[in-house]
Amino acid sequence: MAEIIPLREAISALVSDGSILAMEGFTHLIPFAAGHEVIRQQRRNLTLIRMTPDLIYDQMIGMGCASRLVFSWGGNPGVGSLHRFRDAIQKSWPSPIAIEEHSHADMAARYQAGASGLPFAVLRGYIGSDIPKYNESIRSVTCPFTGEVLTATRALNPDVAIIHAQKADRKGNVLIQGIIGIQKEAVLASKHSIVTVEEIVDNLEAPMNAYVIPGWVLTYVCEVPGGAFPSYAHGYYQRDNAFCKAWDGISRDRGTFASWMEKHVMGTEDFAAFRMSLSGNEGVQHA
Amino acid sequence: MPEHAYTSTEIMTIAAARRLVNRQVCFVGIGMPSAAANLARATHAPDVVLIYESGTIGAKPSVLPLSIGDGELAETADAIVSVPEIFRYWLQGGRIDVGFLGAAQIDKYGNINTTVIGGSYALPQVRLPGAGGAPEIATSSKEVWIILKQTKRTFVENLHFVTSSGHQPPATTTLPAMQRKPIRGRGPTVVITDLGILMPDPITGEFTLVSVHPGVSAEDTRAATGWDLKVSDRVEVTPAPTPVELNALRDLHARTAAAHGSTGMDV
Numbered sequence: 287m288a289e290i291i292p293l294r295e296a297i298s299a300l301v302s303d304g305s306i307l308a309m310e311g312f313t314h315l316i317p318f319a320a321g322h323e324v325i326r327q328q329r330r331n332l333t334l335i336r337m338t339p340d341l342i343y344d345q346m347i348g349m350g351c352a353s354r355l356v357f358s359w360g361g362n363p364g365v366g367s368l369h370r371f372r373d374a375i376q377k378s379w380p381s382p383i384a385i386e387e388h389s390h391a392d393m394a395a396r397y398q399a400g401a402s403g404l405p406f407a408v409l410r411g412y413i414g415s416d417i418p419k420y421n422e423s424i425r426s427v428t429c430p431f432t433g434e435v436l437t438a439t440r441a442l443n444p445d446v447a448i449i450h451a452q453k454a455d456r457k458g459n460v461l462i463q464g465i466i467g468i469q470k471e472a473v474l475a476s477k478h479s480i481v482t483v484e485e486i487v488d489n490l491e492a493p494m495n496a497y498v499i500p501g502w503v504l505t506y507v508c509e510v511p512g513g514a515f516p517s518y519a520h521g522y523y524q525r526d527n528a529f530c531k532a533w534d535g536i537s538r539d540r541g542t543f544a545s546w547m548e549k550h551v552m553g554t555e556d557f558a559a560f561r562m563s564l565s566g567n568e569g570v571q572h573a
Numbered sequence: 574m575p576e577h578a579y580t581s582t583e584i585m586t587i588a589a590a591r592r593l594v595n596r597q598v599c600f601v602g603i604g605m606p607s608a609a610a611n612l613a614r615a616t617h618a619p620d621v622v623l624i625y626e627s628g629t630i631g632a633k634p635s636v637l638p639l640s641i642g643d644g645e646l647a648e649t650a651d652a653i654v655s656v657p658e659i660f661r662y663w664l665q666g667g668r669i670d671v672g673f674l675g676a677a678q679i680d681k682y683g684n685i686n687t688t689v690i691g692g693s694y695a696l697p698q699v700r701l702p703g704a705g706g707a708p709e710i711a712t713s714s715k716e717v718w719i720i721l722k723q724t725k726r727t728f729v730e731n732l733h734f735v736t737s738s739g740h741q742p743p744a745t746t747t748l749p750a751m752q753r754k755p756i757r758g759r760g761p762t763v764v765i766t767d768l769g770i771l772m773p774d775p776i777t778g779e780f781t782l783v784s785v786h787p788g789v790s791a792e793d794t795r796a797a798t799g800w801d802l803k804v805s806d807r808v809e810v811t812p813a814p815t816p817v818e819l820n821a822l823r824d825l826h827a828r829t830a831a832a833h834g835s836t837g838m839d840v
Contacts, residue, residue: 312627312628312642312656313627313640313641313642313643314627314642314644314647337656357703358703358704358705359702359703359704359705360700360702360703361702363603363639363640363641363642364603364638364639364640364833367702368702371700372699372700375696375697375700376692376696376697376698376699376700387688387703387704388704389704389705389706389707389708389709390626390656390660390704390705390706390709391660391661391664391665391706391708391709394655394656394657394660394661395657395660395661397657398657409660409661409665409709410665410709410712410713410757411708411709412708412709413708413712413738413756414684414712414735414737414738414739414741414756415704415708415735415736415737415738416688416734416735416736417688417704417708417736420694464644464647464653465627465628465629465642465644465646465647465653466628466653466654466655467627467628467642467655467656468655468656468657470655471655471657518644520644520647524644525639525640525643525644527639527833530639
């Protein structure tokens with residue numbers, strides 16, 4: 287059964303140097319607070335898995351947490367490039383990073399295979415694409431019934447999945463509403479899991495057929511209000527588009543990025559203090 | 574600007590929007606495809622079904638989403654499904670009429686690069702965002718439309734990297750069997766740019782100029798193409814935007830700017 291503990295303790299207990307980490311949330315419910323905590327604890331040589339390594343992995347890569355990145359789309363949605371991601375790949379700053387890239391359909395299938403206890407997933411993928419030439423996790427398999435040659439893609443089984451959700455009850459049952467992305471598959475594919483939630487409630491009041499992850503499959507649940515900022519938590523707060531745009535300027539230059547992270551993330555105790563530190567910050571509004 | 578004047582981006586978006594037929598099912602990429610698809614929904618195709626890869630089916634946003642996972646897409650969708658489900662049941666399952674994509678670069682066969690430019694794959698000069706959903710959207714949709722601005726940097730003779738497949742050149746025999754498999758749909762059937770409209774030659778698959786936007790010549794378009802662009806012997810002129818189309822598009826952008834503090838077109 288999920289244990290409800292502070293985020294700092296959950297990260298400290300499960301994330302070590304060299305861990306294989308999947309932090310998911312498809313444009314919605316991105317676990318930023320947990321990402322910051324990994325940065326504060328200065329974990330190194332992580333393999334970071336994420337379909338869309340947007341601002342959260344840009345921050346972690348720029349702070350030197352990662353030696354390997356597994357992904358399918360690396361951009362700042364609606365804004366442009368991820369400068370720390372690009373600098374790491376193009377210029378090995380702050381350290382070299384190995385990449386393994388897939389398509390969204392493939393990553394989704396890999397999580398499903400991992401969650402299903404299968405060694406690989408099958409999809410009709412990458413026809414005519416160069417991606418498989420550069421990725422040994424993508425092979426082919428012949429259908430025993432039709433003879434069709436299909437893509438075989440290696441299952442994902444991260445050490446730890448970290449996601450954010452709207453709420454949990456006191457047994458750690460978690461309710462997710464809105465865009466549900468790949469969160470359940472990521473959790474079920476991983477050996478351990480951490481779910482940060484907006485609030486812990488006595489009764490989830492989940493409608494029948496709601497998207498609920500039972501607490502008994504989770505390792506830790508942590509209450510972190512606002513923990514998906516600057517992404518959004520449907521029903522709680524909206525995406526902070528101004529921050530996402532401001533990130534383009536903050537992250538473009540190595541020095542500006544480093545001093546921003548030092549001041550707002552390394553220099554703050556927790557996510558609440560991080561949010562406070564942004565008050566009145568140069569044109570960056572927050573929810 | 575005078576009431577009847579319009580920008581090259583506006584006519585590109587409008588020319589693309591016109592192609593969507595009411596009740597078609599369109600898998601929408603973010604940016605220009607999303608603007609065109611929502612313009613179609615706001616004008617002649619109110620019941621077009623817009624699917625975003627975040628799992629929102631039948632989204633009806635009142636403003637252009639900034640990302641493929643904006644909350645308004647969820648609030649206005651007929652259904653919200655998981656990411657594996659959208660790709661497996663809805664795309665791979667053959668339920669998409671039009672896969673509508675943007676691109677960083679294309680070649681004459683409609684192959685798309687959104688991965689790397691220059692250098693090597695491991696150490697590129699420019700690292701682009703990568704594939705996203707495009708490799709499978711490009712090959713599992715019944716047809717594919719591509720929208721991008723036309724320059725020698727975006728319309729290139731040789732792609733550094735093929736992220737998502739277009740038509741296979743007849744002489745491509747070095748590809749492994751997996752990649753020689755014919756795609757399920759018709760592949761890219763149209764490329765809409767800020768200068769004109771290109772369609773593939775039915776035999777060779779090579780994209781050919783079939784329409785130029787008003788005030789643009791075939792020579793202008795050839796000059797903005799990195800390969801020796803073929804021109805149809807019956808090149809048409811794209812009808813100019815109507816006031817209804819222009820007003821609808823500008824309203825959409827104005828509402829978007831008010832909601833996001835941006836035009837949604839600055840990607």
